[in-house]
Amino acid sequence: MNEIPILLVDDELRLLKASQLLLASKGFKNVFTLSNSCDVMDYLQSNDVAIIVLDLNMPKLSGFDLLPEIVNEYPATPVIVMTAVDETDTAVNCMKKGAFDFLVKPVETERLVATIRKAIEHRAICRELDSLRERFFSETLDHAEAFSPIVTVSSKMHTIFKYMEVIAPSRQPILICGETGVGKELVAKALHNLSGCSGEYVAVNVAGLDDTVFADTLFGHKKGAFTGAERPRDGLVAKAASGTLFLDEIGDLSDQSQIKLLRLLQEKEYYPVGSDNPCISSARVLLATNHDLQKLIDEKRFRKDLYYRLCAHRLVIPPLRERLEDVAPLLDHFLEAAAQSFGKKAPTPPAELVTLLETYPFPGNVRELEAMVHDAVARHNSGVLSMESFSNAIGIARVAKHTPVQKSAGGNPLEELFGHFPTISEVENYLITEAMQRAKSNQGIAANLLGITRQTLNKRLQTKK
Numbered sequence: 001m002n003e004i005p006i007l008l009v010d011d012e013l014r015l016l017k018a019s020q021l022l023l024a025s026k027g028f029k030n031v032f033t034l035s036n037s038c039d040v041m042d043y044l045q046s047n048d049v050a051i052i053v054l055d056l057n058m059p060k061l062s063g064f065d066l067l068p069e070i071v072n073e074y075p076a077t078p079v080i081v082m083t084a085v086d087e088t089d090t091a092v093n094c095m096k097k098g099a100f101d102f103l104v105k106p107v108e109t110e111r112l113v114a115t116i117r118k119a120i121e122h123r124a125i126c127r128e129l130d131s132l133r134e135r136f137f138s139e140t141l142d143h144a145e146a147f148s149p150i151v152t153v154s155s156k157m158h159t160i161f162k163y164m165e166v167i168a169p170s171r172q173p174i175l176i177c178g179e180t181g182v183g184k185e186l187v188a189k190a191l192h193n194l195s196g197c198s199g200e201y202v203a204v205n206v207a208g209l210d211d212t213v214f215a216d217t218l219f220g221h222k223k224g225a226f227t228g229a230e231r232p233r234d235g236l237v238a239k240a241a242s243g244t245l246f247l248d249e250i251g252d253l254s255d256q257s258q259i260k261l262l263r264l265l266q267e268k269e270y271y272p273v274g275s276d277n278p279c280i281s282s283a284r285v286l287l288a289t290n291h292d293l294q295k296l297i298d299e300k301r302f303r304k305d306l307y308y309r310l311c312a313h314r315l316v317i318p319p320l321r322e323r324l325e326d327v328a329p330l331l332d333h334f335l336e337a338a339a340q341s342f343g344k345k346a347p348t349p350p351a352e353l354v355t356l357l358e359t360y361p362f363p364g365n366v367r368e369l370e371a372m373v374h375d376a377v378a379r380h381n382s383g384v385l386s387m388e389s390f391s392n393a394i395g396i397a398r399v400a401k402h403t404p405v406q407k408s409a410g411g412n413p414l415e416e417l418f419g420h421f422p423t424i425s426e427v428e429n430y431l432i433t434e435a436m437q438r439a440k441s442n443q444g445i446a447a448n449l450l451g452i453t454r455q456t457l458n459k460r461l462q463t464k465k
């Protein structure tokens with residue numbers, strides 16, 4: 001249910017009651033009414049109101065006179081004007097005086113609900129902007145405890161955390177993007193904890209679900225909806241009522257499922273399988289993908305309208321190779337966790353291990369680092385942790401990833417790099433210099449990067465001098 005307080009002002013009592021009931025049926029349960037326009041300013045002073053729907057023609061004090069007063073005192077509260085007068089001049093005047101929108105009676109239900117939803121979004125975005133302005137200059141997080149499971153010292157991640165604090169309380173969907181293993185699910189959980197939602201956090205991976213299974217999983221079904229549906233069953237949207245529904249891997253959804261998802265996000269409505277009666281969702285939806293959705297749109301595999309609906313709040317979690325400062329604290333964190341799970345004492349990592357790890361691009365991101373550490377601790381017996389299992393894992397991954405060099409659009413990459421077709425000795429010198437730089441002059445690590453022994457590298461370095 002939508003808790004946002006809405007105030008309807010109209011001198012026609014019957015119309016007020018009908019609108020209140022209609023909005024309640026659409027999930028707006030905090031709708032208040034006033035039939036005397038003279039009471040509005042007093043009411044606003046002592047009550048929290050998010051949206052006002054205001055009639056223009058009222059005795060004593062007209063909506064036209066009241067509008068500038070409200071806009072002046074409560075500039076952040078959108079006022080939707082409703083009137084029986086369908087005149088362009090009136091509409092233009094109301095908009096000039098600061099009305100959010102102008103509707104002519106009788107208003108279609110869908111139009112009224114859509115305008116109210118638009119006003120709610122507008123208000124939320126204005127609030128977020130204010131909050132962002134405030135947070136922009138502040139270094140500290142208001143709810144640092146919500147981020148404690150996410151180990152990081154990266155300033156990029158810290159900026160994302162600040163933005164998360166701003167958008168978490170809104171009820172708008174949030175799209176979390178990033179390569180596999182960057183921690184999108186941890187981010188989703190943190191958003192739920194920050195949101196203040198009283199309901200459950202419910203996560204589901206929707207990759208590979210065909211449309212029927214998608215609908216049944218999310219929306220549930222009516223008794224007899226299909227063979228075997230002997231009892232009605234709630235779906236995950238109902239389970240996440242007043243809480244958070246996290247849909248992982250949405251880049252793989254079928255077109256039909258994308259349409260259902262769009263309806264859920266836009267109208268907050270869904271149909272259990274086999275039912276013609278829509279249900280209203282009160283779950284906040286978070287979504288994640290490791291696909292480039294823009295590319296999927298170009299390939300006609302993802303709907304543009306759904307993408308635009310998701311884009312309002314988008315978090316892009318950087319890959320580990322773009323926040324190398326996180327490698328060391330993550331290494332310590334995973335060493336501790338792995339040692340605990342094996343009932344061992346946390347081993348001391350060799351001094352050059354972080355440098356070795358920093359040379360590796362981690363296509364599997366934090367998950368890959370976690371697995372490497374787990375494996376190394378499993379093999380570890382005593383003393384200093386061996387570099388070998390890390391070097392092996394990195395070496396194997398590098399060989400597996402090796403792909404022939406593609407010619408760039410502009411011509412031969414070697415010629416672009418050197419300005420001419422280079423000699424073997426020029427390429428060798430270039431590679432050795434680059435590897436030594438990446439390995440912070442550690443010859444063992446540079447040799448590993450180059451796929452040669454340390455002795456061979458040492459000899460080449462001697463002859464280079």
Ligand SMILES: Nc1ncnc2c1ncn2[C@@H]1O[C@H](COP(=O)(O)OP(=O)(O)OP(=O)(O)O)[C@@H](O)[C@H]1O
Pocket residue numbers: 149150151152178179180181182183184185186187248289290330333366367370
């Ligand atoms: N910053 C971090 N601190 C601690 N653990 C992390 C961090 N980032 C990721 N992890 C761990 O790495 C693993 C992968 O994280 P998660 O499942 O959140 O990634 P993901 O981006 O959702 O991946 P996928 O796209 O494959 O679903 C998990 O075990 C998670 O606990």
